Amino acid sequence: MTTPADRAAAGPRVPEAVHRRRWAILGALMLSLLIVVLDNSILNVAIKTISTPAPTGLGATQSELEWAINAYTLVFAGLLFTAGLVGDRVGRKKVLIGGLIVFGVSSALAAESGSPAQLIAFRALMAVGAAFVMPATLAVLMNVFEREEQPKAIGIWAGGVGLAIAIGPITGGLLLDHFWWGSVFLVNVPIVVIAVALMLWLVPDSRDPRPGRLDPIGVVLSVVGLVLLVYGIIKGGELADFTDTTVLSTIVAGLLVLAAFVVFEKRSDHPSLDVTYFKNKVFSAAMSAIALVFFALMGVTFFGIFYLQSVRGYSPLQSGALMLPLALAQLIFAPRARLVVDRFGNKATTTGGLVLLAAMLAAFAGFEADTPIWLLEVVFFLMGTGMAHIMTPTSVVIMQALPREKAGSASALSNTFRQVGGALGIAVLGSVLSTAYRNDIEGKLGMLPPALRDKAAESIEATLGVAAKLGPQGKGLIDPANHAFLHAMHVTSVCGAAVALVGALVVALFLPGRQPVPQKGDEEEKVVAAVE
Numbered sequence: 001m002t003t004p005a006d007r008a009a010a011g012p013r014v015p016e017a018v019h020r021r022r023w024a025i026l027g028a029l030m031l032s033l034l035i036v037v038l039d040n041s042i043l044n045v046a047i048k049t050i051s052t053p054a055p056t057g058l059g060a061t062q063s064e065l066e067w068a069i070n071a072y073t074l075v076f077a078g079l080l081f082t083a084g085l086v087g088d089r090v091g092r093k094k095v096l097i098g099g100l101i102v103f104g105v106s107s108a109l110a111a112e113s114g115s116p117a118q119l120i121a122f123r124a125l126m127a128v129g130a131a132f133v134m135p136a137t138l139a140v141l142m143n144v145f146e147r148e149e150q151p152k153a154i155g156i157w158a159g160g161v162g163l164a165i166a167i168g169p170i171t172g173g174l175l176l177d178h179f180w181w182g183s184v185f186l187v188n189v190p191i192v193v194i195a196v197a198l199m200l201w202l203v204p205d206s207r208d209p210r211p212g213r214l215d216p217i218g219v220v221l222s223v224v225g226l227v228l229l230v231y232g233i234i235k236g237g238e239l240a241d242f243t244d245t246t247v248l249s250t251i252v253a254g255l256l257v258l259a260a261f262v263v264f265e266k267r268s269d270h271p272s273l274d275v276t277y278f279k280n281k282v283f284s285a286a287m288s289a290i291a292l293v294f295f296a297l298m299g300v301t302f303f304g305i306f307y308l309q310s311v312r313g314y315s316p317l318q319s320g321a322l323m324l325p326l327a328l329a330q331l332i333f334a335p336r337a338r339l340v341v342d343r344f345g346n347k348a349t350t351t352g353g354l355v356l357l358a359a360m361l362a363a364f365a366g367f368e369a370d371t372p373i374w375l376l377e378v379v380f381f382l383m384g385t386g387m388a389h390i391m392t393p394t395s396v397v398i399m400q401a402l403p404r405e406k407a408g409s410a411s412a413l414s415n416t417f418r419q420v421g422g423a424l425g426i427a428v429l430g431s432v433l434s435t436a437y438r439n440d441i442e443g444k445l446g447m448l449p450p451a452l453r454d455k456a457a458e459s460i461e462a463t464l465g466v467a468a469k470l471g472p473q474g475k476g477l478i479d480p481a482n483h484a485f486l487h488a489m490h491v492t493s494v495c496g497a498a499v500a501l502v503g504a505l506v507v508a509l510f511l512p513g514r515q516p517v518p519q520k521g522d523e524e525e526k527v528v529a530a531v532e
Contacts, residue, residue, distance in 0.1 A: 021202060022144045026153060028198040029137040030160035032096060035103065035191045036130045037160075041168025041327075042175075042184045043069065044301055045316050048309045049181045050119070051461045057181055062459035063238045064116040066430045069302075070230055070423045071124040077419035078223030079131035081273055084139070084413075085214055092136040092143075093205040097196055099132030104192030111182035126185075134415050140203060142399060151396050155335040168327075169320030176316040213270035221261035222273070226420065229254030230427045237431025238458070277413070285510035286394040289350060290414060291421030292503035293357065293390050296496040297383075298422035299429025300361055303489050310460050311369050311482050325377050329384025330391075337392035346393045347511040351504050353389035356382060358500035364493035369482055397511070425499075429492050434459065436488035444480040447473075460485040 050068070053059040060068065087095040103126055110122035138157065145153045175183040232250030236242040265271040278284045308319040340349045360383040367376065398414045438457045445453045448466065456466040456477070463481040467474030 022149075022153075025144050025202050025204075026141060026156060028195070028202045029140055030157065031191070031198060032100060032133050032195045033137045033157070033160055034164045035100075035188050035195065036133055037164035038168045038171070038191075039107070039126065039130075039185070039188060040069070040072070041164060042172035042187070044305055045169045045172035045320050045323075046176060046181055046184045047302075047305055048461065049176055049316060050116075051459075053465060058113070058116050058119060060116040060119070061238075061462065062430070062434055063234050064120070066234050066302075066426055067120050068116065068123055069426055070234075071120045072127040072130070073419045073423040073426075074223065074226050074230060075124045075127035076131045076134075077416045077423065078219060078226060079128060080135055080416040080419070081222070081413075082214060082216075082219050083132045084135040086132065087136045087139055089214075091205040092140050093199060093203050095132045096136040096140070096203070097199050099129045099136065100192050100196050100199070101129070102126075103129030103133060104189050105129075107185045107188035107192070111185040113182070138399065138414075144204065150399070151338045152335075154395050154399065155338050155392050164327075169323045170317070171320075173315065173317030173320035215265075215268065215270055218261060218265055218268065218271060218273065221257055221264060225254050225257035225261055226423070227254070228257060230423055233424075233427040233431050237427075237434035273413070281510045282397060282512060285507050286397040287413065287417045288506045289354065289390060289394050289503050289511075290398075291417040292499055292506070293354070293387065294418050294421035295425035295428070296357065296361055296500045296503075297387070297425070299425035299433075300364065300493060300496045302426050302430055303433050303492055304364075306460055306485065307367070307489055310464065311485060312373075322373070322376065323380060325381035326384040326387075329381045330388045333385055333388035334392050337389050338396070340389060341393045341396075345512065346397060347508060349389050350393050350511055351508045353386040354500050354504035354507065356386035357390070358497045358504065360386065361493050361500055362497035365490040365497075367489070368486060393511075394507075425496075429496055432495055433488045433492045436491045437484050440484035440487050441480060444477075444484070447476070 047065050047068075050057045051060045051062070051065055083095065083099070106122055106125035106129060110119060110126060113119035113122055138154075141153055141157060142150060171187065172184050175187060228250050232247050232252075232254060235250065236244065236247040239247065241247065261273075262275065265273045266275055278287070304323075305319060308314045308322060309316065314322065337349065344352075360379045363375075363379045395414060437459065441463060442453075442457050445456055445463075448456055452466055456463045460481050463477055463484075467477040467481070470477075
């Protein structure tokens, strides 16, 4: 353990008063992070309830559910670049508190949504607040811990994500068992109040002495490009036809706008996304790993809830409990992953984590309506184990690849790629799920009138909803719906596993292997070697 005398001899960069309360500050930062991650993990359990017709839910279609999730992730990802810069410029503490307040107010509004469109709009507003919270937490962390303690602190920070994922589904299940669906958003408000109080009391302000200029044109181009791309992908899945003119034109337009974004950022003297960072192959590989992991994981989580609740018949609370092993494994292994990196290196640790994740995603292709539930628990636990051994080493590589003063930008980049990967995962794998389901179920809906046939083919919840309205006549639709969903889940899980394997190949090629043990006083040289 570093003593004050050691720090004085080494020339500490963190004030002694801040250094003494660094662990309390980390706790306050993790509470702020908690609500951002908690909200999405709670929502995952609630999506089936929200898809149920009023008064129980909002009667949201599968595409509306995908937008309720992606409206958040796309706005969040688009604003992270700017949010990191604003924090660097005006102070991370101010940005943290402002973001928390916006998040809390918009959560209360989302709880009172009267339609899927209102929910999508308020989710986007929540993302505005969250975008200013997430990068600021990691940027503050990098400024209150000395370099040698940063990997440990980042490991605990990553474990906090696991904690949020663990308590989210259980909290969501408890709320849905006792209250209306809006309670999953209203629960954020008291957490925001506590977090703001702790921020005011504990957290020191910090900023970049040479902050970058804001880049509004870049932000608009990135958000518009991503929204068009994701809209086209989701619409293609909804229609089960990716050759439709609207679908193709929207996807192409999105790609063109994103290409314009990259060109603009290359030529700008104050880019929100500094593309020169990606000349570093290690940095690029770590970013790609994060994006591909969340692409696979978010897409599979989306169908996992419907498997548990619609096919297996579990309640929201039971579904939340069944997903606990996924989060507990991250909570257990994320803080310890750095020890595995010390022993085997970044390359072996991250590649192994991605291969394990791919194997567990592929395991869903063997699940049926009567598969023993303990097998699902084992798969969830091993998925979480793989995640922990991917996120911690890649986060350390990314954060230490840039100077401390650019911590906000590094954090924003990391979280942007995570969110974009997740949004594209939900869009692409959700569309694969939707297309496979529609193609399988359409031939079994001949008994329905044409007006009902198209609606019933949208998703398993739509089919079961139509079956419920038909009464005894509709019972014949239940087994075909479950069969069609299981087929679609099998196809989607194999696609997710393939994406994770691509990530494994990327990190195996480009991440650094095991580094030689540095001599005393060579910490800075070790960091440089890890990112070159």
